[in-house]
Amino acid sequence: MLQDGSKxxxxxxxxxxxxxxxxxxxxxxxxGHFTAVNDLNLDIYEREFFALLGPSGCGKTxxxxxxxxxxxxSEGTILLDGxxxxxxxxxxxxxxxxxxxxxxxxxxxxxxxIAFGLKRSxxxxxxxxxxxxxxxxxxxxxxxxxxxxxxxxxxxxxRVALARSLAKAPRLxxxxxxxxxxxxxLRQDTQFELMDIQERTGTTFVIVTHDQEEAMTxxxxxxxMDQGELVQVDTPDRIYETPNSVYVAxxxxxxxxxxxxxxxxxxxxxALDWAEGQPPIIxxxxxxxxxxxxxxxxxxxxxxxxxxxxxxDRANCVTGTILDIAYLGNMSTYIVELSNGQTLKxxxxxxxxxxxxxxTWNDQVSLSWTDTAGxxxxx
Amino acid sequence: xNLRRFILIxxxxxxxxxxxxxxxxxxxxxxxxxxxxxxxxxTPTLDFSAGWEGIRAFFAALDLENxxxxxxxxxxxxxxxxxxxxxxxxxxxxxxxxxxxxxxIAQASPAWRPTLLMLVILPFWTSFLIRVxxxxxxxxxxxxxxxxxxxxxxxxxxxxxxxxxxAVYIGIVYTYLPFMVLPIYAALDRLDGSLIEAxxxxxxxxxxxxxxVTFPLSRQGVIAGxxxxxxxxxxxxxIPSLLGGSKTLxxxxxxxxxxxxxxxxxxxxxxxxxLVLLLIIPIIFFQRNxxxxxxxx
Ligand SMILES: Nc1ncnc2c1ncn2[C@@H]1O[C@H](COP(=O)(O)OP(=O)(O)O)[C@@H](O)[C@H]1O
Ligand SMILES: [Mg+2]
Numbered sequence: 052m053l054q055d056g057s058k059x060x061x062x063x064x065x066x067x068x069x070x071x072x073x074x075x076x077x078x079x080x081x082x083g084h085f086t087a088v089n090d091l092n093l094d095i096y097e098r099e100f101f102a103l104l105g106p107s108g109c110g111k112t113x114x115x116x117x118x119x120x121x122x123x124x125s126e127g128t129i130l131l132d133g134x135x136x137x138x139x140x141x142x143x144x145x146x147x148x149x150x151x152x153x154x155x156x157x158x159x160x161x162x163x164x165i166a167f168g169l170k171r172s173x174x175x176x177x178x179x180x181x182x183x184x185x186x187x188x189x190x191x192x193x194x195x196x197x198x199x200x201x202x203x204x205x206x207x208x209x210r211v212a213l214a215r216s217l218a219k220a221p222r223l224x225x226x227x228x229x230x231x232x233x234x235x236x237l238r239q240d241t242q243f244e245l246m247d248i249q250e251r252t253g254t255t256f257v258i259v260t261h262d263q264e265e266a267m268t269x270x271x272x273x274x275x276m277d278q279g280e281l282v283q284v285d286t287p288d289r290i291y292e293t294p295n296s297v298y299v300a301x302x303x304x305x306x307x308x309x310x311x312x313x314x315x316x317x318x319x320x321x322a323l324d325w326a327e328g329q330p331p332i333i334x335x336x337x338x339x340x341x342x343x344x345x346x347x348x349x350x351x352x353x354x355x356x357x358x359x360x361x362x363x364d365r366a367n368c369v370t371g372t373i374l375d376i377a378y379l380g381n382m383s384t385y386i387v388e389l390s391n392g393q394t395l396k397x398x399x400x401x402x403x404x405x406x407x408x409x410x411t412w413n414d415q416v417s418l419s420w421t422d423t424a425g426x427x428x429x430x
Numbered sequence: 431x432n433l434r435r436f437i438l439i440x441x442x443x444x445x446x447x448x449x450x451x452x453x454x455x456x457x458x459x460x461x462x463x464x465x466x467x468x469x470x471x472x473t474p475t476l477d478f479s480a481g482w483e484g485i486r487a488f489f490a491a492l493d494l495e496n497x498x499x500x501x502x503x504x505x506x507x508x509x510x511x512x513x514x515x516x517x518x519x520x521x522x523x524x525x526x527x528x529x530x531x532x533x534x535i536a537q538a539s540p541a542w543r544p545t546l547l548m549l550v551i552l553p554f555w556t557s558f559l560i561r562v563x564x565x566x567x568x569x570x571x572x573x574x575x576x577x578x579x580x581x582x583x584x585x586x587x588x589x590x591x592x593x594x595x596x597a598v599y600i601g602i603v604y605t606y607l608p609f610m611v612l613p614i615y616a617a618l619d620r621l622d623g624s625l626i627e628a629x630x631x632x633x634x635x636x637x638x639x640x641x642x643v644t645f646p647l648s649r650q651g652v653i654a655g656x657x658x659x660x661x662x663x664x665x666x667x668x669i670p671s672l673l674g675g676s677k678t679l680x681x682x683x684x685x686x687x688x689x690x691x692x693x694x695x696x697x698x699x700x701x702x703x704x705l706v707l708l709l710i711i712p713i714i715f716f717q718r719n720x721x722x723x724x725x726x727x
Pocket of ligand 1: 114
């Protein structure tokens with residue numbers, strides 16, 4: 052809200068004075084000759100909702116298991132609150148984990164599952180009961196306290212697992228693909244529930260996911276991983292708008308990629324020669340790029356404007372014919388083939404009824420965009 | 431109900447009827463008969479040639495005399511009690527030995543497990559009788575065990591193990607160990623390893639994670655293993671006769687003597703009927719209890 056001027060934007064990662072809750076210092080993990088995590092440096096701050104995003108097998112679970120204490124690092128150190136956690140066994144860490152499989156104890160009721168960790172702590176019996184009730188209320192499972200895990204639905208089980216891992220009020224909560232087993236609708240509801248709980252409890256969350264939409268929705272920052280390395284760590288909007296590599300651009304959402312050779316124009320403006328007979332693409336880059344560098348120009352489909360006549364006020368314009376139209380309900384994606392065979396996707400919001408659509412198959416159209424709409428990627 | 435389904439359901443019932451209920455009925459009938467110097471050595475026998483009259487006379491001649499006799503001579507109930515005690519203790523020891531073995535196999539790397547399971551089953555490839563005889567060679571005063579212990583100087587006089595209850599316990603534990611290990615292994619193998627990690631994550635030490643999670647979740651296997659050991663051990667005959675002494679009192683031995691030495695088939699049958707009841711009643715109670723617990727959940 053506007054009048055809430057005292058509340059500054061939550062961004063400890065851009066504050067050089069802030070000390071991180073977790074600090075990975077050149078951490079590697081090897082299984083035999085296979086390197087699952089390679090020389091990783093990462094800071095995660097208190098109260099963050101941090102998402103690890105990457106394809107299956109890129110080392111996300113391994114990273115979590117090192118934080119929880121189930122795997123030792125092969126090289127490097129992990130600091131929690133400035134303390135090296137290597138010598139601390141999992142049962143002594145102020146870290147709790149919500150397992151990918153939930154790992155609920157099948158022989159204990161919902162309430163006993165939630166109380167399990169509390170009973171291993173010095174907490175008094177009556178306090179434990181209060182805490183369990185508080186947790187049940189938090190995840191809205193009060194009526195199911197006496198049920199066994201196999202008597203509740205998948206979504207409820209997932210909430211029990213969440214309540215159980217939150218019950219001890221850990222400094223850090225690790226969530227390994229917590230919503231993987233849920234269907235789309237329930238998944239979205241639960242994402243908002245997770246964000247809400249994270250905000251209310253003030254716990255630092257690290258969530259693993261291979262669903263980019265989920266990462267974008269819940270996280271304060273997203274780390275994109277590939278084969279045991281971090282490719283980019285940034286806020287969701289910056290990951291989306293300014294990916295630092297073709298890998299990230301391609302992994303998150305839909306994107307048009309055009310390969311070509313760079314020639315500098317002035318200051319941060321560059322031209323990309325990408326095809327015979329086509330005008331060069333004008334773009335900007337903060338990097339100093341040398342003449343002739345092989346680069347990719349990346350631009351999101353929704354940043355392309357589609358029109359019947361070429362507009363005059365935009366830096367870039369190409370023409371082609373509509374090859375295909377994908378109707379997505381709220382949006383339509385036009386696939387436009389240019390004269391040299393390259394296809395580009397343009398996405399337009401459907402604010403008119405479909406019958407009154409302006410363009411149709413085989414129409415000749417112009418695609419245009421400004422010089423700052425896309426990014427130039429060197430890797 | 432179609433015929434296919436009927437046949438599928440009927441097969442196990444016919445099997446039970448033919449191989450359990452009919453023989454049990456015959457044994458029960460002999461137990462209710464009287465001893466006789468004839469072939470077969472009991473009366474009455476069913477004589478259909480006399481028609482209805484014969485059948486009525488047959489049933490009139492059946493009585494509980496043999497069961498009453500069993501209560502009069504304290505040999506029998508002492509034998510039952512002693513068998514019960516030996517079987518219970520032996521089952522407990524088998525559990526103590528078998529659980530760590532099953533746990534060890536379940537924790538071993540997947541490449542090793544088939545081999546380890548094979549080793550557990552390996553003794554079955556030799557005759558049971560030969561294996562029990564082999565224990566005589568190990569446990570006797572001049573046997574391998576005493577020789578080994580004396581040669582390393584732990585004892586100076588040979589230990590008398592053979593022909594005592596100790597030897598019976600050793601024999602039962604050795605013989606029935608695989609029946610304990612296999613069901614417990616099956617239960618532990620099904621156990622999701624992340625449950626143990628979750629327990630540790632929530633503050634359990636290795637040991638308390640075992641006690642609070644692994645052990646309760648392997649309960650079904652433990653119970654199955656205990657029943658598989660306890661039931662045959664209770665009626666065991668070969669082990670107490672070969673390894674036990676004259677003081678070892680077990681109901682299997684008593685039964686054998688009634689049957690083959692005294693040729694008193696009716697009393698032997700009465701002993702057998704009580705043995706079966708002794709086993710069936712706790713099993714039924716146990717199953718009722720399980721079912722009630724499942725319904726409560
Ligand atoms: N205990 C292990 N032994 C050998 N390789 C492992 C082990 N755990 C994980 N790996 C390997 O490490 C890589 C990363 O695994 P993981 O962290 O589970 O990936 P994900 O990102 O899908 O969670 C995978 O290639 C996996 O095969
Ligand atoms: Mg994983």
